[in-house]
Amino acid sequence: MNELKHVLKLTLIEKKDVSIAIFFGFIAGVAGVALMGSSGYLISKAALTSQMTTLVVMAACLKLFGFVSALSRYGERLYSHRATFTMLSHLRVSFFERLAPLAPGIFGKYRSGDLLARIVGDVESLQNFLLRVFYPPVVLGIVFLSTIFFSSFFSMGIAAVMFIGMLLTVVAVPAIFSIRKRRTDGQGRAKRGSLAIEATEFLYGFRDLKIHQQLSVKEQQLTTDAAQYNEGQRKEGLEENLAQSINSFVALLVSFFVLGVGAYFVAAGELNGLYLAMLVMISIAAFENVAPMAAFPAYFEESRKAAVRLEEIVTEPVAPRGTEQLADGPLDIKLTGASFSYPGEKSLAVDNVSIHLKPGTKTAIVGPSGSGKSTLMQLLLNVFPLDQGQLLIGGNPIGTLDQEATWQKMNVVLQENHFFYGTIRSNLMIADAAASDEQLQKALAKVQLELFPLTMTVEEKGQNLSGGQKQRLAIARALLKAKSLWLLDEPVSSVDNLTGQAIYQELFRQGKGDLFVIISHDLAGLEKMDQIVVMENGQIVESGSYKELMERKSYFYQLKQIENSVFA
Numbered sequence: 001m002n003e004l005k006h007v008l009k010l011t012l013i014e015k016k017d018v019s020i021a022i023f024f025g026f027i028a029g030v031a032g033v034a035l036m037g038s039s040g041y042l043i044s045k046a047a048l049t050s051q052m053t054t055l056v057v058m059a060a061c062l063k064l065f066g067f068v069s070a071l072s073r074y075g076e077r078l079y080s081h082r083a084t085f086t087m088l089s090h091l092r093v094s095f096f097e098r099l100a101p102l103a104p105g106i107f108g109k110y111r112s113g114d115l116l117a118r119i120v121g122d123v124e125s126l127q128n129f130l131l132r133v134f135y136p137p138v139v140l141g142i143v144f145l146s147t148i149f150f151s152s153f154f155s156m157g158i159a160a161v162m163f164i165g166m167l168l169t170v171v172a173v174p175a176i177f178s179i180r181k182r183r184t185d186g187q188g189r190a191k192r193g194s195l196a197i198e199a200t201e202f203l204y205g206f207r208d209l210k211i212h213q214q215l216s217v218k219e220q221q222l223t224t225d226a227a228q229y230n231e232g233q234r235k236e237g238l239e240e241n242l243a244q245s246i247n248s249f250v251a252l253l254v255s256f257f258v259l260g261v262g263a264y265f266v267a268a269g270e271l272n273g274l275y276l277a278m279l280v281m282i283s284i285a286a287f288e289n290v291a292p293m294a295a296f297p298a299y300f301e302e303s304r305k306a307a308v309r310l311e312e313i314v315t316e317p318v319a320p321r322g323t324e325q326l327a328d329g330p331l332d333i334k335l336t337g338a339s340f341s342y343p344g345e346k347s348l349a350v351d352n353v354s355i356h357l358k359p360g361t362k363t364a365i366v367g368p369s370g371s372g373k374s375t376l377m378q379l380l381l382n383v384f385p386l387d388q389g390q391l392l393i394g395g396n397p398i399g400t401l402d403q404e405a406t407w408q409k410m411n412v413v414l415q416e417n418h419f420f421y422g423t424i425r426s427n428l429m430i431a432d433a434a435a436s437d438e439q440l441q442k443a444l445a446k447v448q449l450e451l452f453p454l455t456m457t458v459e460e461k462g463q464n465l466s467g468g469q470k471q472r473l474a475i476a477r478a479l480l481k482a483k484s485l486w487l488l489d490e491p492v493s494s495v496d497n498l499t500g501q502a503i504y505q506e507l508f509r510q511g512k513g514d515l516f517v518i519i520s521h522d523l524a525g526l527e528k529m530d531q532i533v534v535m536e537n538g539q540i541v542e543s544g545s546y547k548e549l550m551e552r553k554s555y556f557y558q559l560k561q562i563e564n565s566v567f568a
């Protein structure tokens with residue numbers, strides 16, 4: 001139950017709705033029992049006496065109980081569902097609030113299909129927590145205790161039989177099936193997760209799988225996972241049916257016992273025969289309510305596992321966040337002795353890097369593939385915390401700064417930029433929600449995409465755009481944001497040289513006086529940069545202006561020579 005503590009806490013935020021639902025559930029249950037009890041009494045009374053007034057009163061009571069039962073059942077459903085949906089919305093919000101700070105590191109640990117299955121499937125599963133786990137035993141318990149208390153006025157023996165029946169059907173049988181389920185199952189959620197992983201990989205990788213003739217292999221894997229998941233579902237269904245049958249059987253046995261014990265007491269003169277039918281009917285009605293308890297073990301386990309799987313993701317430690325805001329005006333970035341390795345990796349992706357990026361300067365970071373350029377950029381963006389060293393932005397240690405406020409000051413274009421399903425307009429407006437159509441069109445013109453209408457559809461992940469068009473659209477976003485720190489990771493690598501150079505010119509024109517950090521594979525045109533930083537194996541091996549580096553005839557000079565000889 002410990003695992004469900006957080007869900008219970010969120011459920012009880014809506015104490016009022018939960019209490020009203022329990023109250024209506026109790027009234028509906030008791031009215032149902034009273035309805036059956038009074039009909040039993042009415043039958044006995046009609047058979048054994050001919051007192052007309054009692055018969056009329058009892059007939060009226062029957063109608064009243066029927067009416068109250070139906071109305072209360074409606075109220076119970078209304079409030080319990082309302083409480084459930086409010087709890088789900090609290091759960092989603094609290095889960096996302098805890099999940100957001102873990103991105104993007106979380107993708108190193110969980111695959112996107114699994115994350116999706118957990119976020120959607122497991123959160124949805126918890127809608128059964130109140131309706132089928134928390135609520136039924138509480139309401140049933142109260143209805144049973146009231147029924148037993150009422151019966152004890154007529155026969156302690158019958159009350160005792162009912163009490164034992166209650167312990168069996170509400171506690172013992174569901175507990176046995178819960179333990180059984182916990183022992184035998186445990187794989188259902190994982191199977192759903194692995195099916196979701198396979199399905200997402202199949203969809204995302206469809207083209208590559210087809211090209212490499214691996215589609216049928218992956219399809220086979222997907223079919224196997226689906227079959228395993230179906231088999232799991234089938235077994236769960238059978239187990240639930242078994243629990244239901246055993247619980248109904250025990251409930252029926254108890255009613256037989258009530259009849260037997262009652263008949264014995266009537267014969268022994270310890271119970272007025274007039275009440276026997278009523279007590280038997282009461283017992284049948286009370287035990288009819290135990291049907292939801294048959295599903296309790298399945299829902300309890302499902303809720304418990306869903307809560308565990310959700311908690312697993314968000315229990316990662318999150319570094320404490322700062323709250324300081326960055327001042328307006330020019331900002332510098334200073335990195336001293338910075339080292340970083342990716343979680344689970346032994347080697348350092350960035351190794352003891354020190355660099356000072358002054359306001360109004362343009363710095364290019366170059367180096368071979370895998371030398372740590374993008375990682376360095378991620379550190380400047382404060383996506384990952386440093387393992388060692390210090391990062392100051394505008395003189396403030398990064399840890400003291402509010403993360404959102406830092407990003408707010410930056411125009412960022414990464415190697416991969418996300419495009420949402422929508423239009424060119426909606427994709428540009430994520431940079432500036434208040435931008436007018438005219439401003440959006442101007443930004444498009446600056447990246448030579450003026451022919452794109454703002455209403456043009458952008459498909460999921462921008463798949464109807466070319467690589468270069470996506471990069472230019474991402475630059476247009478950065479131009480719209482127009483802040484003073486530009487962090488660009490190979491922003492025009494997929495754009496032809498001429499257009500690329502024109503876009504750089506536009507960027508430098510608009511960002512005159514701003515700080516630029518640009519990662520580039522292309523060594524042409526670096527003469528315009530104030531500083532070139534050359535990286536290898538996570539370290540800075542050389543830095544200086546273009547002229548200085550060429551005169552030094554060292555690492556950068558050799559890279560340049562190689563480039564010239566390749567393209568000569």
Ligand SMILES: Nc1ncnc2c1ncn2[C@@H]1O[C@H](COP(=O)(O)OP(=O)(O)OP(=O)(O)O)[C@@H](O)[C@H]1O
Pocket residue numbers: 108342343345349367368369370371372373374375376
């Ligand atoms: N998410 C990650 N998890 C683990 N290791 C990573 C991750 N991203 C990068 N690396 C590793 O860190 C090292 C530096 O990678 P990085 O992407 O920073 O290089 P890069 O210089 O930007 O390369 P490229 O020019 O190809 O983009 C590489 O050895 C790479 O394998």
